[in-house]
Amino acid sequence: MAEAAHRYDETMPLEYRTQESRLNILGFWIFLGAEVALFATLFATYLVLFQRTGSGPTAKELFEVKDVLIETLLLLTSSFTCGLAVFEMRRNRLSGLLTWLLVTLLLGAGFITFEIREFIHYVHEGATMQTSAFLSSFFVLVGTHGAHVSLGIGWMILIIIQILQRGLTPRTARKVFIVSLYWHFLDVVWIFIFTLVYLTGMVI
Amino acid sequence: MKHGKQRGRKWFSWLPLSLLLLLSGCSENIVVLNPKGPVAKEQYDLIMWSIGFMLFIIVVVFALFAAVLIRYREKPENADYEPPDEEGNTLLEIVWTAIPVIIVAALAIPTVKSTFALEKPPRHDVKPLTIHVTSANWKWIFSYPEQNIETVNYVNIPEDVPVKFKLTSAGPMNSFWVPELGGQKYAMDGMETQLILQADHPGSYMGRSANFSGKQFAHMEFEVVAQTQDEFDKWVKEVQQTAPKLNKEKYGEILKPGLVGRMTFSNTHLEWVDHAKQNSHHGDDEKRNDRHGDMESDHYEH
């Protein structure tokens, strides 16, 4: 760490200026690599088990296009607004940053709301995670993604509070940047879920 | 420290071991190295082939190691010696990469050949005998579908006839292993694996489970008895005529965890259940969906 952590580089964007920030951002990218391995395992599990429905319902019987499309729209839009937030941050416009961060968070909350409603709907239909291997893997894969999104929402709230308290500093800028990486990553994972879980399930 | 004594002690530690090698090598007890059937023989040949190469590697490495240690040990005589600044030697790197590649190839080719060959019966002029094997805690159940008889914890087979064992399990994974006749394969719930074995001569061969399946796993032994074709046919007929019938209740009793000893029946459980074709608790949903799982305290039995 040492004095290197404060090797300040004025030429870089705010979030990259301190050595500590650069280390944190690299560390987070690597963490995302581990997350890729994690989700890859969950996907592999799903793909191995999704046709093993036992006496329970199949994907075709369960999934409905409308819900999934709404969730996708909400999450993808939130990824866009997250990009807008970082855009505003680069232009040092605090109010813009906060606004778009808030919108992102709300869209994310909307996504979670619809997802919870979807899960509850399935449970009411008798399709719980105990029903079959397909449903176990579905709920754990999609649920893990949802848990990650929920954590991201909480994290964004914390960051918004910190920005309100301390303004835009190299440190807070870094935090915004990292949570945006996280958010975009979850969006990419959702695209895979949408394709491999919902679309495939509704077709096969 | 006396370096000479140290070296001597190093060699010493290998003396009892080489003795071991010598003594045990002659023993009939080393069943894997005393094959009693063509499958085990094929595996034995592969093992011997590999041992040859491995011994070669060991000799080379050990010799180099000993030579280097003896020659370049720090002694009062070479106290002033400063080792050269050697970065490496590309040619050597190529050599000691290429030779292992060749050795691996020499091992891989017969391995792949044998791996494929073992999936088929060792002889094609005789119709194989099919026996379904079901492992359950902690016993082995053998079902002869063509003869419509069933045995528990022992299996009779005719000599010189390939036997197709169709393996499955009514519980945890076990592994069907008769080392004198050949290698093993897992028996798993909801699945069927196939293992082909053949005995050259009549005799009694020890079988056991090679995959840990719980408390009494160590007692999951079974006997494979190879008989002449005549004796085998006679035995089958005798069983068909005199052995009791197996029904669902009795079968349920047998499946309960525990050791049961030997049994013989004149029908098979395949009439009502084949554990290979379905998860063993198919339709048994309530018990499985035990979310509030009370603590089952039969964990400690003394």
Added chain:
Amino acid sequence: MKWSEFFVTGEPLIYAADVAIVLTIIGIVFVLTYFKKWKWLWDEWLTTVDHKKIGIMYIICAVLMLFRGGVDALLMRAQLTVPNMKFLDAQHYNEIFTTHGTIMILFMAMPFLIGLMNIVVPLQIGARDVAFPYLNALSFWLFFFGALLFNISFVIGGSPDAGWTAYFPLASNEFSPGVGNNYYAVALQISGIGTLMTGINFLVTILKMRAPGMTLMRMPMFTWTVLITSVLIIFAFPVFTVALALMTFDRLFGTQFFSMANGGMSMLWANLFWIWGHPEVYIVILPSFGIFSEIVSTFARKRLFGYKAMVGSIVGIAFLSFIVWVHHFFTMGAGPAVNSFFSITTMAIAIPTGVKVFNWLFTLRKGKIRLTTAMLWSLAFIPNFVIGGVTGVMLAMAAADYQYHNSYFLIAHFHYVLIAGTVFACFAGIHYWYPKMFGHLLNEHLGKWAFWLFMIGFNICFFPMYFLGLMGMTRRMYTYAAGLGWTPLNVVATIGAVLMGIGFIVFCYNIYYSARYGERDMTGDPWDGRTLEWATASPPAHYNFPVVPEVTDLDAYWAMKKNGSGYEVKEEQLEPIHMPSNSGRPFLISIAFFFAGFGLVFKWFTLAIIAAIFIILGLILRSFDDDDGYYISVDEIKRTERLARKGA
């Protein structure tokens, strides 16, 4: 829940253990209070973020776990010495071999190596600490409390008993009722999170914090192995995270991932476990290779032969380690094509490994070999590991493996590679870096006794097992019948195990003896070392280097010494040094993890949720924490350096 389900009852040995645990706790509390050391403990150890101290804590835990795992082994050997022995019944034997395997790999080998990584790597690259010191502390405490959770299982609730591989359906609720395997799923999960963080930490540290002039190809070999191991950790551990989570769900919430009903697939567990499990064994062997490279080079007084090839081979091994996992279950009926593919990839791993062995031999050749204890361990590794390695190639041949699988042949193989590989490396490493850790050397005479006893005992114990396997003895049998001809070799194996135990005791005595009478390391460079850690004091100052060194060559410190000056610092060069602050939060968050885990194990979900809230609280506090560390003044640096030099 009944008391007898919570506490393990009915066993005199367990009651004795209960008493021992309570007495130990009382003893520790008493000593700390009497000597007024509570504040010291908190300030210096529980809240430290210093990689050197964290490393020492890892190693202390590892040695304790080596003791526990070793006792497990001796109990097993006692039970198996003669047929039909009644020393341990099946249930106890099954719990003991399960905890033996789990502890040795996850709570002994991993922390020992991670401990050495922590102490050595920042010093070797000329850094002041790792990239994320706070995370480093959290990694350790998560490991610690995960290990603690696993270890109390044998007195509270019962230990897991389905093997360290915990195959389903055996590890499901139906066949393993009770909490034992819940401990497995939860405790390993907690420790695993710590390990994953360590992987990320060291990857960033090595990539970004090397001293100026230290290009990747000028890094010490140990650092290279740690770099590659970190990549392995990052890609392999998430697989285990998922597998354990799915196991937790099956056991606690009734899902059907690995069940025998409703579409569950037990084979999936085996696959997921080994997709992690195989890279895991390379995670414990690659740093070991790195340790041997350092020691062989230092005590042959010669640079490592074929540096580039050594780096290439580590990368090759790491890559291959991800595509061999099916060799752990060739016999699961995957079919000849799949088995053949994995046979070939598995045999292929032997090639880069062989390259390394030859490079070590040629490092020794034309060197001047000094037989210190560390060097003895490293030298003994070569022939012993090769025996394990060639039997690995034999096992890789699928058709032959049908006879070896799950037999004592397999046990002999993996103990040969793990003990001669990893355990020897741990002993070698601790003897080598001990002066750097504590400022005094371990006694050479005692060290050599421990070495010979352990190494000879190891061969006597495990070599016969190759033959026992070929005689048809399978692993995990709690007893065996008479008349099979297995008894003589089992007797021999037990004798060997006892020798190993004695060797370990001598090693422990060495630690005590050297603490009292050990030779002090006055120069910081007791072995005439080649790498940068030997340029610091023993033990190093808190900040490691007063001035970050400039590196001009491989074997950086050797080059500095050859060019005359060694590592010299002019007082004009000194600048204030920035250091991270201590924090108690990693310790406290990990305690919360312990209680959350405990709650999950016993299905006391209220406790688990409350503890989880505390974890989140800890994370929130961390987020708001803008503590930026502190500066060590130039005056203080001067004082520290002068004191260190005075001792020289």
